[in-house]
Amino acid sequence: MSPEAHSPRPAQAPAPDLGPQLGARDSRLFDALFVGRLATVLGVYLALIAGLLVALGSFTSPSDLARATQSEEIRYAFWLSLETCTLATILSLWIAVPSGYLLSRFQVPRPRRRWSWRDGGSWLAYFLQNLLDALLDIPIVLPPLVIGLALLILFQTSLGKAVERVHPVTFDVPAVILAQFTVACAFAVRTMRVTFDQISPRSEQVALTLGCSRRQAFWLVVFPEARRGLVTAATLSWARSLGEFGPILVFAGATRMRTEVLPTTVFLELSVGNIEAAAAVSLIMVAAALAVLLLTRAFGLRGTGLI
Amino acid sequence: MIALSGVTIHQGAFSLCDVSFDVAEGQYAVLMGRTGSGKTTLLEAICGLRRVAQGSIRLMGRDVTRLRPAARGVGYVPQDGGMFSRLTVREHLGFALAIRRWPRHAIQRRVDELAERLGLEHLLDRRPYGLSGGEVQRVALGRALAMRPGVLLLDEPLSALDEDTRAEMHDLLRAVQHETRVTVLHVTHNRSEACRLADLVLELRDGQVQPSGTPPGRCANAEPPCGDSFARKVRYHEG
Numbered sequence: 001m002s003p004e005a006h007s008p009r010p011a012q013a014p015a016p017d018l019g020p021q022l023g024a025r026d027s028r029l030f031d032a033l034f035v036g037r038l039a040t041v042l043g044v045y046l047a048l049i050a051g052l053l054v055a056l057g058s059f060t061s062p063s064d065l066a067r068a069t070q071s072e073e074i075r076y077a078f079w080l081s082l083e084t085c086t087l088a089t090i091l092s093l094w095i096a097v098p099s100g101y102l103l104s105r106f107q108v109p110r111p112r113r114r115w116s117w118r119d120g121g122s123w124l125a126y127f128l129q130n131l132l133d134a135l136l137d138i139p140i141v142l143p144p145l146v147i148g149l150a151l152l153i154l155f156q157t158s159l160g161k162a163v164e165r166v167h168p169v170t171f172d173v174p175a176v177i178l179a180q181f182t183v184a185c186a187f188a189v190r191t192m193r194v195t196f197d198q199i200s201p202r203s204e205q206v207a208l209t210l211g212c213s214r215r216q217a218f219w220l221v222v223f224p225e226a227r228r229g230l231v232t233a234a235t236l237s238w239a240r241s242l243g244e245f246g247p248i249l250v251f252a253g254a255t256r257m258r259t260e261v262l263p264t265t266v267f268l269e270l271s272v273g274n275i276e277a278a279a280a281v282s283l284i285m286v287a288a289a290l291a292v293l294l295l296t297r298a299f300g301l302r303g304t305g306l307i
Numbered sequence: 308m309i310a311l312s313g314v315t316i317h318q319g320a321f322s323l324c325d326v327s328f329d330v331a332e333g334q335y336a337v338l339m340g341r342t343g344s345g346k347t348t349l350l351e352a353i354c355g356l357r358r359v360a361q362g363s364i365r366l367m368g369r370d371v372t373r374l375r376p377a378a379r380g381v382g383y384v385p386q387d388g389g390m391f392s393r394l395t396v397r398e399h400l401g402f403a404l405a406i407r408r409w410p411r412h413a414i415q416r417r418v419d420e421l422a423e424r425l426g427l428e429h430l431l432d433r434r435p436y437g438l439s440g441g442e443v444q445r446v447a448l449g450r451a452l453a454m455r456p457g458v459l460l461l462d463e464p465l466s467a468l469d470e471d472t473r474a475e476m477h478d479l480l481r482a483v484q485h486e487t488r489v490t491v492l493h494v495t496h497n498r499s500e501a502c503r504l505a506d507l508v509l510e511l512r513d514g515q516v517q518p519s520g521t522p523p524g525r526c527a528n529a530e531p532p533c534g535d536s537f538a539r540k541v542r543y544h545e546g
Contacts (some may be wrong), residue, residue, distance in 0.1 A: 109319060112319060112320050200387075200389075202385050202389040203389045203390060203391050205351075205354070205356050205376070205383075205385070205389065206383055206385060206389035206447075207402070208354075208355070208356065208375070209354050209355070209376045209377070209379070209381055209451075210377075210383075210402055210450065210451075210454070211377045211403050211406040211407055212377060213377065216406065220391075220402075221391050224391075224393035225391075225392050225393060
């Protein structure tokens with residue numbers, strides 16, 4: 001008899017049944033497959049965007065591009081687009097920062113009890129807040145043409161006419177800016193609201209105990225932390241303004257050398273069958289948009305560790 | 308001193324009713340209670356960050372119930388430190404002084420003094436990103452103490468720290484309190500922390516604040532909950 005027979009090792013005790021076990025090799029393969037599938041989905045969308053650019057490029061030639069950049073009308077439209085988009089963006093941020101902060105910090109919670117006359121006040125406040133939220137989304141959900149039409153009618157009222165007497169708006173450059181601002185601002189407000197929602201109110205509260213007024217706490221503590229959101233809101237508003245066409249056509253018209261922005265140029269060139277020029281202007285828009293968005297990100301996020 | 312009398316706070320479905328307690332000047336009080344018992348709410352009410360429906364709060368002999376947070380003269384250290392992510396440690400320490408428009412050299416002197424006391428000299432030009440938990444809490448403590456408040460309110464400042472750092476912070480808190488004679492109300496759910504730090508242990512239970520531990524008469528005979536030092540440190544609310 002071998003000596004081992006007298007001292008059975010505890011390891012020989014039957015292992016408890018743990019059911020089917022995870023295979024390490026399988027799970028690594030599945031993880032790789034999962035990431036691969038995500039990349040495929042992204043790839044499909046990237047291919048579509050690349051396809052659009054290639055299609056535009058294939059329909060135009062360097063000589064078309066050169067002709068487009070030399071055309072006085074297109075140059076005017078290019079600079080007007082850049083100027084109006086920038087102004088609309090500044091106006092949007094000017095409205096969106098305080099509005100987003102207000103909406104984020106002064107939220108009415110849903111009343112915990114069911115509706116009763118006694119809690120009528122808190123239910124009314126909650127309802128009004130939801131109504132306000134929906135109203136702020138109207139420029140996003142309305143068809144662009146409707147916004148243009150509404151702006152046109154607004155400036156036919158006595159209030160609008162009073163403004164027109166001070167400075168002409170309809171079918172003039174201010175109409176372009178106002179049309180771009182109306183839609184871009186809604187996006188900026190949404191973005192800033194989410195930004196402030198994500199900034200914990202805690203540091204602001206500490207600032208209040210340290211002697212700050214609410215205004216000081218906002219400018220010294222909250223606003224600097226909102227920089228990333230501010231850059232996002234700015235790029236979103238600018239990009240949205242650059243692509244705006246419907247309300248501009250209705251409210252500002254499509255007068256060459258006056259209210260013509262780049263999308264208007266594309267429309268005008270298309271309407272006379274000059275597809276090559278339309279494609280060339282579209283490519284210029286793509287290049288301008290890419291340059292501005294990249295520059296904004298580079299300068300806006302410098303020092304934040306995000307780029 | 309901190310004196311609450313009949314304080315009632317409503318916060319959604321949760322409310323604290325008729326809370327009263329006193330912390331004498333220069334005392335280190337620890338307020339204990341389970342998660343969700345309303346400790347933080349109570350601390351925020353003392354800071355002025357939460358509206359008090361009824362009752363009064365007196366700090367250093369002054370009724371502050373209706374004062375805004377800035378006018379209460381409290382130092383507040385929240386659980387996560389509440390760092391200002393865009394400011395350097397130096398700017399954190401000088402924040403309350405800059406708001407009060409102290410001259411620049413006076414701010415610098417005070418910042419250097421605090422940095423030396425709290426061991427933050429080598430971090431003065433850093434931003435909060437990347438600071439360790441203990442460093443964040445020391446910066447938050449320095450920022451709160453800069454304007455020499457009469458009352459220091461600490462909301463579970465050590466809950467996220469490892470054992471060693473926590474022990475260091477205990478010593479630091481105790482030493483700083485001894486030097487400045489600031490009245491401290493420290494919220495925690497950690498009993499050993501209460502034992503190490505407290506002159507007075509208060510317990511928030513079922514919406515009421517009561518002195519914790521055994522009643523005064525039996526204190527000498529009873530088994531001390533955490534050794535001799537606890538029995539020596541726990542004194543009871545006599546107001």
